[in-house]
Amino acid sequence: xxxxxxxxxxxxxxxxxxxxxxxxxxxxxxxxxxxxxxxxxxxxxxxxxxxxxxxxxxxxxxxxxxxxxxxxxxxxxxxxxxxxxxxxxxxxxxxxxxxxxxxxxxxxxxxxxxxxxxxxxxxxxxxxxxxxxxxxxx
Amino acid sequence: xxxxxxxxxxxxxxxxxxxxxxxxxxxxxxxxxxxxxxxxxxxxxxxxxxxxxxxxxxxxxxxxxxxxxxxxxxxxxxxxxxxxxxxxxxxxxxxxxxxxxxxxxxxxxxxxxxxxxxxxxxxxxxxxxxxxxxxxxxxxxxxxxxxxxxxxxxxxxxxxxxxxxxxxxxxxxxxxxxx
Numbered sequence: 566x567x568x569x570x571x572x573x574x575x576x577x578x579x580x581x582x583x584x585x586x587x588x589x590x591x592x593x594x595x596x597x598x599x600x601x602x603x604x605x606x607x608x609x610x611x612x613x614x615x616x617x618x619x620x621x622x623x624x625x626x627x628x629x630x631x632x633x634x635x636x637x638x639x640x641x642x643x644x645x646x647x648x649x650x651x652x653x654x655x656x657x658x659x660x661x662x663x664x665x666x667x668x669x670x671x672x673x674x675x676x677x678x679x680x681x682x683x684x685x686x687x688x689x690x691x692x693x694x695x696x697x698x699x700x701x702x703x
Numbered sequence: 704x705x706x707x708x709x710x711x712x713x714x715x716x717x718x719x720x721x722x723x724x725x726x727x728x729x730x731x732x733x734x735x736x737x738x739x740x741x742x743x744x745x746x747x748x749x750x751x752x753x754x755x756x757x758x759x760x761x762x763x764x765x766x767x768x769x770x771x772x773x774x775x776x777x778x779x780x781x782x783x784x785x786x787x788x789x790x791x792x793x794x795x796x797x798x799x800x801x802x803x804x805x806x807x808x809x810x811x812x813x814x815x816x817x818x819x820x821x822x823x824x825x826x827x828x829x830x831x832x833x834x835x836x837x838x839x840x841x842x843x844x845x846x847x848x849x850x851x852x853x854x855x856x857x858x859x860x861x862x863x864x865x866x867x868x869x870x871x872x873x874x875x876x877x878x879x880x881x882x
Contacts, residue, residue, distance in 0.1 A: 572879045573870060576823055577842040584843055586735045586749055591727045594756045598723060601757065 705729035707772045714763050723760045726776070734780050736843045737854050740836040741784035742791075743828075751787050755780045777854050826876050827869075834869040837862055 668675060705725050713722035734755050739748035758779050766775070827838055833855075840851045852862045 573874050580820055580823055581843040585732055594753055598760050
């Protein structure tokens with residue numbers, strides 16, 4: 566098919582002999598590979614960070630009421646609560662004389678409303694707890 | 704000649720970059736030539752070749768040697784080339800003349816020889832696509848017919864026929880003996 570000295574073969578071979586990629590092609594490919602490797606690694610780190618942050622937020626949200634109370638029961642809060650109690654006491658004492666007969670007149674309705682409120686109070690807490698419960702973290 | 708087993712060994716030893724460097728050495732020109740035979744534009748062919756090697760690098764970890772490395776690489780090259788052709792249809796200009804000018808850079812031959820080569824290049828450019836591809840790949844780096852058949856995923860007999868027809872046609876127009 567390609568005997569030596571064949572004119573057409575020689576010309577065609579000469580025609581395409583120099584056809585090649587431009588200089589530095591291999592380096593450009595390796596640089597792209599390195600860049601892609603870095604991008605993949607960075608994406609992996611970001612994903613791990615995002616997952617860790619999410620896990621931390623969930624864990625914080627699932628802390629017990631006891632821990633929450635211990636965290637908020639500072640001396641300042643206790644002082645404010647005592648002050649609030651005294652303030653209520655001093656406001657309620659003069660009002661109770663007027664409010665007493667009113668409450669006595671509507672005792673049945675007041676008792677029913679209070680009973681309903683007490684019965685329904687745990688419901689929003691249960692709903693909130695179910696929403697933040699994630700499998701694998703329980 | 705790069706052996707498939709060496710590539711698998713390098714990948715197995717977590718030396719994927721070294722494996723790619725070896726593949727680049729062995730296949731750079733073949734991949735570029737095959738891509739060029741499809742897109743007929745140097746810049747696009749280089750883009751395609753780069754894309755091919757990036758794809759090879761990404762998939763190397765999964766390469767288990769069941770298919771020959773060359774078959775795998777040529778398949779990626781053909782698909783990426785066809786994809787580039789589809790993406791750039793209308794905006795793609797072939798530039799065989801520009802390539803010729805580059806090929807002739809540093810050529811100390813006469814102006815007459817240069818004109819003759821340009822003439823021959825245009826003749827090749829006018830061949831039907833498959834014939835043109837076979838001619839380019841066969842003469843680009845003295846590929847064997849088997850290698851050209853593998854690159855284009857054609858039966859060996861078809862490649863022989865295409866090359867024969869192209870040579871006869873070129874010889875007739877150029878006024879030189881075909882064999």
